[in-house]
Amino acid sequence: MPKVEAPVEKWRGRVQEVRLGGDGRKQVTVGGESTLPFLHFDGEIPHRPVIAAEVLDMPPADWAENVVSAWGDALKSPAAWAKKAAQLGADLIFLRLASAHPEQGNTSGAQAAKTVSQVMEATDLPLIVVGPDVAEKDNEVIVAVAEAARGQRLALGTVTDKNYRTIVATAMAGGHAVVAQAPMDMNLSKQLNILCCDVGLPKDSLVMDPTTGALGYGMEYALSVFERLRLAALQGDAMTAMPILCHAGYESWRQKEAKAVEGVPVSWGDQKVRSLLWEQMTALTLLQSGAEIMVLRHPRSMDVVRGVIDRLMARQGPVS
Amino acid sequence: MALTAIEIYKYLPKTNCKDCGFPTCLAFAMKLAQKGAELSACKHVSEEAKSALEAASRPPIRLVTIGKDGRKVEVGNEVAMFRHEKTFYHQPGLLLRVKDSAAPDKVAQEMAAVASYKVERVGMQLSWNGLAIQNDGGDKAAFLAAVKLAQAHPELALVLMSDDPDTMAAALGDPAVAGRLPLIYAATEANWQKMAALAKQHKCPLAVRAGGLDALATLTEQVAAAGIEDIVVDPGARDFGDSLNALTQIRRLALKKSFRPLGYPVITFPGEKASSQEEEVLLATQHIARYAGVIVLDHFSPAMAYPLLTERLNIYTDPQKPLQMQAGVYPFGKPDPASPLLVTTNFSLTYFSVSSEIESSGFPTWLMVVDTEGQSVLTSWASGKFDAEKISKAAKNFKVEEKIGHRSLVIPGAVAVLRGELEGEFPEWKIMVGPREAVGIGPFLKQNWAR
Ligand code: B12
Numbered sequence: 001m002p003k004v005e006a007p008v009e010k011w012r013g014r015v016q017e018v019r020l021g022g023d024g025r026k027q028v029t030v031g032g033e034s035t036l037p038f039l040h041f042d043g044e045i046p047h048r049p050v051i052a053a054e055v056l057d058m059p060p061a062d063w064a065e066n067v068v069s070a071w072g073d074a075l076k077s078p079a080a081w082a083k084k085a086a087q088l089g090a091d092l093i094f095l096r097l098a099s100a101h102p103e104q105g106n107t108s109g110a111q112a113a114k115t116v117s118q119v120m121e122a123t124d125l126p127l128i129v130v131g132p133d134v135a136e137k138d139n140e141v142i143v144a145v146a147e148a149a150r151g152q153r154l155a156l157g158t159v160t161d162k163n164y165r166t167i168v169a170t171a172m173a174g175g176h177a178v179v180a181q182a183p184m185d186m187n188l189s190k191q192l193n194i195l196c197c198d199v200g201l202p203k204d205s206l207v208m209d210p211t212t213g214a215l216g217y218g219m220e221y222a223l224s225v226f227e228r229l230r231l232a233a234l235q236g237d238a239m240t241a242m243p244i245l246c247h248a249g250y251e252s253w254r255q256k257e258a259k260a261v262e263g264v265p266v267s268w269g270d271q272k273v274r275s276l277l278w279e280q281m282t283a284l285t286l287l288q289s290g291a292e293i294m295v296l297r298h299p300r301s302m303d304v305v306r307g308v309i310d311r312l313m314a315r316q317g318p319v320s
Numbered sequence: 321m322a323l324t325a326i327e328i329y330k331y332l333p334k335t336n337c338k339d340c341g342f343p344t345c346l347a348f349a350m351k352l353a354q355k356g357a358e359l360s361a362c363k364h365v366s367e368e369a370k371s372a373l374e375a376a377s378r379p380p381i382r383l384v385t386i387g388k389d390g391r392k393v394e395v396g397n398e399v400a401m402f403r404h405e406k407t408f409y410h411q412p413g414l415l416l417r418v419k420d421s422a423a424p425d426k427v428a429q430e431m432a433a434v435a436s437y438k439v440e441r442v443g444m445q446l447s448w449n450g451l452a453i454q455n456d457g458g459d460k461a462a463f464l465a466a467v468k469l470a471q472a473h474p475e476l477a478l479v480l481m482s483d484d485p486d487t488m489a490a491a492l493g494d495p496a497v498a499g500r501l502p503l504i505y506a507a508t509e510a511n512w513q514k515m516a517a518l519a520k521q522h523k524c525p526l527a528v529r530a531g532g533l534d535a536l537a538t539l540t541e542q543v544a545a546a547g548i549e550d551i552v553v554d555p556g557a558r559d560f561g562d563s564l565n566a567l568t569q570i571r572r573l574a575l576k577k578s579f580r581p582l583g584y585p586v587i588t589f590p591g592e593k594a595s596s597q598e599e600e601v602l603l604a605t606q607h608i609a610r611y612a613g614v615i616v617l618d619h620f621s622p623a624m625a626y627p628l629l630t631e632r633l634n635i636y637t638d639p640q641k642p643l644q645m646q647a648g649v650y651p652f653g654k655p656d657p658a659s660p661l662l663v664t665t666n667f668s669l670t671y672f673s674v675s676s677e678i679e680s681s682g683f684p685t686w687l688m689v690v691d692t693e694g695q696s697v698l699t700s701w702a703s704g705k706f707d708a709e710k711i712s713k714a715a716k717n718f719k720v721e722e723k724i725g726h727r728s729l730v731i732p733g734a735v736a737v738l739r740g741e742l743e744g745e746f747p748e749w750k751i752m753v754g755p756r757e758a759v760g761i762g763p764f765l766k767q768n769w770a771r
Pocket residue numbers: 182183184185188211212213214217218219221251642662663664665667669670673674694695696697698699700701702703730731732733734754755756757758759761
């Protein structure tokens with residue numbers, strides 16, 4: 001008889017499965033776990049966490065030089081960018097319709113539909129498409145996108161408590177899913193899930209964005225919110241059981257630690273190394289707290305983080 | 321694990337003699353459970369009961385100290401699986417491993433790099449804890465030479481790594497080395513009697529290594545029976561998956577099952593299976609968040625040290641109480657009544673992001689810090705703790721109008737919407753919207769205050 005009885009947690013609940021893509025496109029399913037992240041000995045992990053490449057519909061204005069040079073000319077067109085991301089092994093494309101922002105060009109719904117069609121031509125990966133985070137414009141562009149991509153099962157966003165009806169109704173009509181964002185609070189995430197489901201959205205069409213903080217900028221709060229949501233889900237609360245999306249790329253790369261090349265202490269070290277670690281460490285910490293869809297910016301980070309996910313998914317024999 | 325009054329009561333004499341100053345043994349037990357009394361107040365408990373009580377009230381994970389002063393590592397005594405349940409208290413030690421097979425001048429250089437590294441974050445000085453010196457080729461003289469090099473940095477915590485007890489004994493033979501209370505790495509099935517004897521003789525903590533939890537628990541019991549209390553365990557797991565697995569199970573066994581043989585801090589070596597330096601750093605990241613006590617890396621550079629120290633700071637902050645500053649008006653670079661006045665919140669991270677930019681701009685500046693209960697600009701704005709009323713109250717409290725000759729106030733760009741409200745509260749003031757990110761503060765000051 002073994003000396004050490006390895007303690008196993010049996011959970012009642014399970015993370016909701018959500019499928020994206022399909023109808024001729026690749027499909028990706030996330031969720032379904034009956035255990036905490038990567039703890040294979042407690043339960044099942046039917047689907048590995050996935051990596052989404054962040055793509056903008058316009059060349060980014062203020063991105064760090066080392067991200068810009070890593071993507072090169074692809075940044076000039078969202079279709080080329082998405083195609084390159086697919087070649088680099090992304091599981092999904094996270095397309096941000098930044099140009100629809102009233103101060104960034106105020107492009108129209110028709111333009112958004114065109115962009116999304118071009119991106120869908122260029123790659124068969126499933127898409128997450130979000131607006132510029134300005135309520136009316138989000139509604140305008142997302143309605144047009146949902147129509148153009150009917151049947152392709154995108155995830156549309158960003159749904160918030162102030163702005164959920166239109167996008168949710170549009171998603172339901174077009175057979176899409178949504179991304180619902182609440183500010184750093186597990187109860188607010190749960191409430192928003194309830195609001196969305198109350199208007200008829202099926203539970204398997206909802207991905208949560210509980211808000212991300214980068215390493216050094218609120219990451220530990222995000223970690224605890226993710227963990228508490230996941231624990232509640234495993235304890236059987238279906239309204240906290242949606243898969244989690246995490247913006248490690250966006251949040252890390254806007255911090256000075258990732259961007260600044262000069263005018264910083266020598267003890268910060270080489271920006272090229274530091275910036276990538278900032279993104280990758282934020283990603284790994286939050287993957288281990290429950291994120292299923294990790295949105296990243298730098299190609300190298302996508303590569304490294306995927307390698308680590310591989311190693312965490314390789315089933316380990318019992319230690320004892 | 322804290323004992324309940326009833327559990328304690330079982331061990332007391334139950335004579336109600338009142339010598340302890342309490343009317344009954346039960347009353348005394350209740351006080352003990354609340355930590356309001358000391359067991360020594362009862363002169364009648366048997367030795368047996370005393371040691372049973374002490375054993376039962378020991379923390380589930382032993383607190384172990386490596387090193388003496390300076391950057392000693394104090395780890396263990398954790399009480400939670402998840403940081404939101406309580407707090408993670410004892411930050412894991414971060415150490416660099418040097419090998420005695422490497423060229424001595426290179427080893428000396430690496431040691432000096434670790435020793436001299438300092439970085440400031442949120443007003444704290446962060447540094448690397450120490451060195452692990454590995455007896456790589458099995459050559460005793462080379463090991464002694466490398467250990468000697470480390471004597472140039474007495475403030476660093478040390479791990480001595482050799483499976484050969486004679487080599488270990490020789491290194492510890494130097495009282496200056498043993499006096500630093502290094503961690504002896506490691507006792508194994510093959511050598512544990514001799515290693516335990518060394519640990520006992522020099523009063524040093526001892527690492528115990530075995531493949532798998534069964535073998536590990538067997539070995540720690542033997543070592544503990546030999547009188548060693550300060551133990552650090554190494555379950556031999558080296559990859560992402562197996563170490564997450566092993567460290568989670570060790571933590572669970574200690575906290576949930578009060579399983580003493582594994583109730584010790586864990587030592588990890590993230591560099592051994594890593595296929596790139598990034599992977600090494602990421603595995604160390606996992607170890608910080610998931611239950612390691614001592615983390616021995618194989619590389620060191622500022623660009624990896626700074627993010628790892630930040631990760632450790634994040635994971636080990638109190639989730640209930642954000643780090644915060646005292647509210648007030650802070651002067652930078654001898655400002656006069658004509659110098660610019662900026663306003664921010666008292667969340668440490670916010671304050672230091674802003675203050676470091678003001679400092680590096682070189683502009684004499686006033687910074688008014690409003691008490692927002694330690695919340696960031698947008699968090700406190702969204703929760704009503706940083707609005708026009710709070711800001712104007714603070715300005716009155718700190719008598720800003722007496723210090724400052726001009727009447728303009730710079731607010732963070734993220735809360736540009738406050739401008740209108742503030743103009744209502746401060747009719748004679750000019751409200752200026754500053755940049756969104758603190759990095760813009762230098763250029764902003766230059767543009768608006770250059771004379
Ligand atoms: C961590 C965090 C929390 C933590 C709190 C951390 C803390 N101690 O403040 C917790 C989890 C507790 C929290 C709670 C809430 N949060 Co919150 N939180 C965050 C998060 C992830 C990071 C905030 C942070 O630490 N930033 C870092 C600091 C340094 O930034 P900063 O203070 O803004 O300072 C920068 C600049 O403003 C500038 N600056 C600062 N001062 C000055 C001064 C001048 C003159 C100038 C020029 C510049 C300048 O310099 C700094 C560096 O550039 C953000 C989202 C995000 N990813 O950013 C949401 C966020 C701030 N939270 C938000 C909300 C709504 C809340 C809640 C109200 C939700 C709720 N209802 O429960 C609560 C409020 C708390 C409460 N109930 O009392 C929203 C705010 C939305 C909005 N735009 O109004 C955000 C933006 C999330 C979102 N996208 O919705 N939150």
